[in-house]
Amino acid sequence: MAFDGPAEDQVAIRALIDGYTDAVFRRDPHDWGATWTEDALWNLMGTQVRGREAIVGLWTQAMAGFPFVAFFAQVGSISVDGDRATGRVYTHEYLELADGSVSRPIGQYLDVYTRTADGWRFAERHFSVLKETHRP
Template sequence: MAFDGPAEDQIAIRALIDSYSDAVFRRDAQAWGATWAEDAVWNLASTEVRGRDAIVGLWTQAMAGFPFVAFFAQIGQLAITGDHATGRVYTHEYLELADGSVSRPIGQYLDVYTRTGDGWRFAERHFSILKETQAK
């Protein structure tokens, strides 16, 4: 089964993923950062960042290079055991670059979630691009 664990936790983790996506659209670093655990790890292909503050710093810097970003996420797998969970999330992004060109990466996150005092948060996100198209 692709989805395993208590329904209320599945709903909460789906809300976490949706909150992350919404914060990207709105370029809201505070809301986006709130989706991460304090000691989280973000791995973007070959770049690994540790700690919420460093993760938000990298994201803020990266977002500054895009006049417009759209981010869509679809959860493909979720397994919850107590206060920990793993999941697979597929992404589709529309990235407008400063020179007017557009990149449309389709990616995959392999996630680890943790239940904190503030609810479910990303403990780890490991991203890889599955396919990318570019247009001028």
């Protein structure tokens, strides 16, 4: 089943994903970083970064290369098991590059969420691009 576990946990995880998405639009490293656990793992198409501080550093560096970013997320699945959950999230991005060209990747995150004292957080995010188009 695509959605499994207590409804209140599923709603809280969706709020986590929405907060992440909003922080990308606002380019807010503090709020974006707060969605991760301290020892989280971010796997971007095979490049693995461990730890919130390193993850935020990579994200901040990457975002500096885009004059404009739009990021949309669609939840495909959430399965909650106690204080751990897994999920699948599809993404559509609009990335304006410094040279004025545009990239529009459609991607997928395979996630692991952990319940913390501050609520649900990303423990792992594994991203892959499903399709990407470019426009000069």
